[in-house]
Amino acid sequence: MTIDSDTQRKIMGMFATGITVVSMRIHDDETWGMTANAFTSLSLDPPLVLVAVKKGQTHENLQKAGHFAINILSADQQDLSDRFAFTGPKDFSGLDTTTDVTGAPILQNTLGYVDCEIHEVLAGGDHDIFIGKIIGGKLGEGAPLLYFSGGYAELASDT
Numbered sequence: 648m649t650i651d652s653d654t655q656r657k658i659m660g661m662f663a664t665g666i667t668v669v670s671m672r673i674h675d676d677e678t679w680g681m682t683a684n685a686f687t688s689l690s691l692d693p694p695l696v697l698v699a700v701k702k703g704q705t706h707e708n709l710q711k712a713g714h715f716a717i718n719i720l721s722a723d724q725q726d727l728s729d730r731f732a733f734t735g736p737k738d739f740s741g742l743d744t745t746t747d748v749t750g751a752p753i754l755q756n757t758l759g760y761v762d763c764e765i766h767e768v769l770a771g772g773d774h775d776i777f778i779g780k781i782i783g784g785k786l787g788e789g790a791p792l793l794y795f796s797g798g799y800a801e802l803a804s805d806t
């Protein structure tokens with residue numbers, strides 16, 4: 648038996664995730680970002696992560712850039728998730744960013760980031776799987792922004 652995409656989306660939405668912004672520098676002054684939750688830690692030795700990206704503009708820009716950074720959003724960064732979650736040009740103008748090794752824009756006050764060179768791209772239907780080798784990164788702190796059942800969520804307070 649097969650299931651329709653709407654049912655698949657709803658079932659997969661029950662798997663709560665964090666939210667990241669995948670960022671890259673396409674040319675010297677041209678940056679790009681995309682909100683993504685299909686992100687996973689893959690390997691410690693070598694240090695690898697993966698993100699699944701739909702075949703579209705972000706996918707093309709990742710291949711041009713050859714690298715990406717993953718910025719892990721905190722509970723008070725929903726505005727950043729919304730900003731990078733639509734189709735079309737999206738840059739980092741007006742945002743306070745730094746760079747690490749690759750030149751990808753690094754967002755401030757996140758829970759942490761990894762800066763990666765693209766190690767391999769694997770086929771995955773209407774998405775591709777971008778495997779990144781971590782060559783930089785920094786740990787932040789705070790509470791995570793979560794995505795669950797098609798909407799934003801936060802960890803329950805234990806107080």
Ligand SMILES: Cc1cc2nc3c(=O)[nH]c(=O)nc-3n(C[C@H](O)[C@H](O)[C@H](O)COP(=O)(O)O)c2cc1C
Nearest residue numbers: 682683684685699700701703704705732733734735
């Ligand atoms: C919470 C959330 C998570 C998302 N995760 C992904 C993802 O992992 N991969 C992806 O390709 N698109 C994801 N999207 C959709 C993209 O952010 C958005 O549609 C994208 O910017 C459009 O792609 P394009 O720039 O290539 O046209 C997500 C959107 C939201 C709101």
